[in-house]
Amino acid sequence: MSSTSVQGLADSRIQRRVEHLMGMPISLALRGRHATTVAGDQAWQATINQLRQVDVIFSTYRSDSIINRLDRGELTIAECPAEVAEVLELGREAEEQSDGAFSIMLPTRDGHRRLSPSGVVKGWAAQRAAQFLAALDDTDFCLSAGGDIVCRTADPSRGTWRIGIEHPFDPNTLVAVVPIRTGAVATSGTAHRGAHLVDPRTGREPRGVASVTVIASSLTWADIDATAAYVHGRDAARWLQTRPIRSALVVWADGTTTRLLTDPLSN
Amino acid sequence: MRRIVIWLASTVTVVVLLFGYHTSTNKTASSAPTVDGTSGPTTSAGNAPTESPSSGPTSGSNGSGSTKITTYTGPVAQTRWGPVQVKITVQSGKLTKVTILQQPNGNPRDAEINGYALPILINESLSAQSANIDMVSGATVTSDGYAQSLQAALDEAGI
Numbered sequence: 001m002s003s004t005s006v007q008g009l010a011d012s013r014i015q016r017r018v019e020h021l022m023g024m025p026i027s028l029a030l031r032g033r034h035a036t037t038v039a040g041d042q043a044w045q046a047t048i049n050q051l052r053q054v055d056v057i058f059s060t061y062r063s064d065s066i067i068n069r070l071d072r073g074e075l076t077i078a079e080c081p082a083e084v085a086e087v088l089e090l091g092r093e094a095e096e097q098s099d100g101a102f103s104i105m106l107p108t109r110d111g112h113r114r115l116s117p118s119g120v121v122k123g124w125a126a127q128r129a130a131q132f133l134a135a136l137d138d139t140d141f142c143l144s145a146g147g148d149i150v151c152r153t154a155d156p157s158r159g160t161w162r163i164g165i166e167h168p169f170d171p172n173t174l175v176a177v178v179p180i181r182t183g184a185v186a187t188s189g190t191a192h193r194g195a196h197l198v199d200p201r202t203g204r205e206p207r208g209v210a211s212v213t214v215i216a217s218s219l220t221w222a223d224i225d226a227t228a229a230y231v232h233g234r235d236a237a238r239w240l241q242t243r244p245i246r247s248a249l250v251v252w253a254d255g256t257t258t259r260l261l262t263d264p265l266s267n
Numbered sequence: 268m269r270r271i272v273i274w275l276a277s278t279v280t281v282v283v284l285l286f287g288y289h290t291s292t293n294k295t296a297s298s299a300p301t302v303d304g305t306s307g308p309t310t311s312a313g314n315a316p317t318e319s320p321s322s323g324p325t326s327g328s329n330g331s332g333s334t335k336i337t338t339y340t341g342p343v344a345q346t347r348w349g350p351v352q353v354k355i356t357v358q359s360g361k362l363t364k365v366t367i368l369q370q371p372n373g374n375p376r377d378a379e380i381n382g383y384a385l386p387i388l389i390n391e392s393l394s395a396q397s398a399n400i401d402m403v404s405g406a407t408v409t410s411d412g413y414a415q416s417l418q419a420a421l422d423e424a425g426i
Contacts, residue, residue, distance in 0.1 A: 014401065018422045020410045027422050029401050144418065147405040164417065165386060166405030172417065177400060180384035189406030211406055215384045249386040261385050 013158075015040070019048050022055045022122075024146030031158060032139035039136060046132040047143070054125040057081055060116055071115040090220070091120045095200075098228035101239075103200035123186060123223025126150055130219075150219040153181035168211035168251050175257065176213070176249055183246065184219035188212050188226040199231050206233035213249040214240070221245075335359065 015035040017028045026048065034040035057066040057080075066084060069075045077085055091104030104117040126145035133141040134152055142151040142161045151161045160179035167175040168189045178185055189211030190197060198205055212229040216222035225243050229236040229250070237258045240248045248260045336358045403418040413419050 016422050020413070023410050025410055025413045025418060025422075027402065027418055142402050144402045144404070146409065147403060147418070149402055149404050151402075161402065162400045164400035164403045166403055166417070168406065171405060174389050174400070174403075174417070176386035176388050178384045178386045178404070183384060185404045187404040187406055213386060213404060215386070247385045257388060259386055259388070
């Protein structure tokens with residue numbers, strides 16, 4: 001796909017930036033007053049810097065990360081930065097609210113369980129780091145952390161952000177588009193990394209579902225709910241109906257889809 | 268301005284829907300239900316839905332006493348944007364959930380309902396290019412796969 005083929009809202013009013021962190025691309029689109037200002041650049045740098053610090057604490061790939069040292073018993077929670085307790089509490093809440101479909105204690109091949117909070121960290125960290133962008137006056141942003149998105153529209157006249165939902169069977173095509181002003185979009189599936197999501201209760205891969213996209217007001221919970229719903233397999237849509245989300249899209253293993261719009265009148 | 272017109276039109280769609288299942292749950296009601304407290308017209312939907320006979324209530328699994336849960340599936344309403352069908356869940360006399368069973372794909376701009384963002388399915392004839400997207404949500408886009416990804420093309424387009 002050539003760059004010139006992306007048209008429409010992706011026009012000159014939108015300024016884009018990309019960095020690679022935590023093994024994934026962090027992409028930003030800015031429009032409005034600070035799209036090209038020094039303040040806009042500084043907010044982006046602050047966002048990236050905070051994500052880097054999160055990686056130092058939580059990366060399970062770095063043997064010297066705080067979280068791995070905690071897992072090995074070299075540190076106590078009290079000795080860790082406050083973010084660790086926050087993430088562990090979030091993981092506990094997620095496990096409770098998902099009937100155990102989501103857990104930060106994942107089974108390993110040798111039958112043990114390992115502290116692996118990355119399922120919580122990504123959405124939580126991106127939502128948290130977006131605060132610097134949200135503080136930009138009269139500026140809209142759309143931030144993607146490896147395909148999980150948090151966005152804001154300060155001026156409705158600039159229109160919605162349009163989020164393409166990758167097709168789980170062909171990542172070069174889209175299965176849907178989500179027009180959204182302010183909120184979060186998270187997708188769980190196995191398109192890129194192969195099967196990496198297992199049911200923490202059984203150690204098995206979920207069946208019947210190819211991808212789950214959740215639209216909610218916070219990326220922290222959109223990400224958790226998308227993962228938990230995916231793990232629920234054939235019960236994904238049913239389980240999502242119990243969640244305080246805005247809407248969702250489930251692509252089933254047979255290529256059919258289910259869209260949900262939950263509780264639009266209670267918010 | 269066009270955007271506003273379309274957005275209001277989408278609100279009308281929702282109101283039409285709500286008319287649709289209101290009549291199926293309370294056949295004596297004739298006045299317009301005030302369901303949309305935040306914006307948009309709540310009356311005079313120009314094109315009333317052509318209703319097929321609506322289905323009756325379907326009792327929920329745990330329907331006993333005051334916590335009775337009942338679901339109603341509304342008729343398929345033919346709007347100018349295409350067929351729309353909604354299912355609602357009523358618990359203890361209170362509307363607790365609305366699920367859209369069918370929603371038109373034809374107008375990509377009409378899906379945002381009161382700030383809610385509903386995914387619009389893309390039919391095969393609509394390519395990623397013509398979908399005018401700003402960002403891609405997918406299953407854990409890694410840096411390894413990034414160079415070939417749609418997101419990379421978008422990022423490049425803006426630089």
